[in-house]
Amino acid sequence: MKIQLWSIGKENDAYINEGIKIFQKRLQHYTDFDIKLIPTVKQAASLSIPELKKAEGKLVLDMLQPADYLLALDERGKSMSTMQLADFVRQRENSGTRQLIVLIGGAFGIDAAVLQRAQTTMSLSALTFPHQIVRLIVTEQLYRAYTVLNNEKYHHQ
Numbered sequence: 394m395k396i397q398l399w400s401i402g403k404e405n406d407a408y409i410n411e412g413i414k415i416f417q418k419r420l421q422h423y424t425d426f427d428i429k430l431i432p433t434v435k436q437a438a439s440l441s442i443p444e445l446k447k448a449e450g451k452l453v454l455d456m457l458q459p460a461d462y463l464l465a466l467d468e469r470g471k472s473m474s475t476m477q478l479a480d481f482v483r484q485r486e487n488s489g490t491r492q493l494i495v496l497i498g499g500a501f502g503i504d505a506a507v508l509q510r511a512q513t514t515m516s517l518s519a520l521t522f523p524h525q526i527v528r529l530i531v532t533e534q535l536y537r538a539y540t541v542l543n544n545e546k547y548h549h550q
């Protein structure tokens with residue numbers, strides 16, 4: 394299964410990038426994993442927040458393939474333990490999902506139309522994190538999930 398982490402927003406600051414690269418490299422031992430940063434829409438400054446969310450949502454919806462499984466990250470979503478995340482990944486692999494898209498929203502979150510398209514919406518906690526930090530957490534948690542699925546020590550040491 395290919396996993397793509399899509400994130401609306403700018404390049405990572407160097408200190409975040411360093412961490413992401415470490416876990417991205419480790420995760421790539423287990424699965425085909427890639428990160429795509431989606432720049433916000435050009436006219437962002439002239440849009441209201443709902444208009445901006447809708448425009449960003451349209452960008453994402455246009456990029457998705459019908460068979461893609463969409464896991465949206467939203468603080469109001471379903472919370473999962475690491476073991477539940479590992480189970481989720483296993484289920485996706487067993488169900489023949491070819492591409493799992495993990496989506497991180499922009500500064501104002503993910504538009505309702507995209508949340509509706511998502512098969513699963515996951516919360517990392519009730520706290521709001523900056524999207525760059527979410528990129529790092531998700532990359533590490535996916536790596537952690539794969540170490541669980543492969544009976545590696547990382548999660549239990």
Ligand SMILES: C[S@@+](CC[C@H](N)C(=O)[O-])C[C@H]1O[C@@H](n2cnc3c(N)ncnc32)[C@H](O)[C@@H]1O
Pocket residue numbers: 465466467468469496497498499500501502503515516517518519520521522523524527
């Ligand atoms: C700065 S946050 C946007 C917060 C926005 N005000 C909202 O209410 O959704 C940017 C993105 O990071 C992700 N994010 C931040 N905190 C999160 C959390 N606790 N759980 C899951 N995703 C989170 C979400 O994808 C969110 O769209």
